Amino acid sequence: MNIKLSIFIIITNLVLLSCRDSILKTETTKVSIDAVTPKDSKALLEELLTQIDSIENKESTNQQENEDCIFDQSTQTDEFLKDIKELEGYVWHPDTKMAEIILNKQESLIIKRGGCDVFQFYASFMNEKVLDFEKDKKQIFDSIIWITSLLEDFDGEDIKRVIEEGKISITKRDEFNYHANFMDKKLYEQYYFNFNNKDITTFEIGYYYD
Structure with a gap:
């Protein structure tokens, strides 16, 4: 299971369990939830997925740079x-x-x-x-x-x-x-x-x- 799907499931479960409009926080994610100020749960999920994409793109870039090197x-x-x-x-x-x-x-x-x-x-x-x-x-x-x-x-x-x-x-x-x-x-x-x-x-x- 990739990182995007894993965190999506975690956040979705948290949203379903919460009836508040406050910002959700969890130590199981590696994204900056504190920086998110959505008006509703849908906006929260969209913002989190955007952050996850950014993390994955950075990891992909680092991996590509390493693959381009002669030495590992x-x-x-x-x-x-x-x-x-x-x-x-x-x-x-x-x-x-x-x-x-x-x-x-x-x-x-x-x-x-x-x-x-x-x-x-x-x-x-x-x-x-x-x-x-x-x-x-x-x-x-x-x-x-x-x-x-x-x-x-x-x-x-x-x-x-x-x-x-x-x-x-x-x-x-x-x-x-x-x-x-x-x-x-x-x-x-x-x-x-x-x-x-x-x-x-x-x-x-x-x-x-x-």
């Missing part, structure tokens, strides 16, 4: 974060497939996992302090080791090994931007690392594929 967005949830104690308190945004985590007073973290035609997975740190890449390199890469060891989608052990062995090629692109490659065949082809310290500091490790 319906499976792109925050399930991969739920059992990680160190990341408790995150805020998940289902539309962007991003999680926000406040690490301390100065530092926050954004994790993205998902996409439509391009699948992205990255962890991006933001620090209100302006870090110096050369002077604060250990702090920066310690953060990279920490987050990649927590998230199974990263090759945490390999990333840690390459960083600790110093097998990193660093390119200074301009005054504020650095790029790093991990000098390991598997990691080199898959991962990227970017750093920027204009006004604030952001640095990110991740990968993507289409």
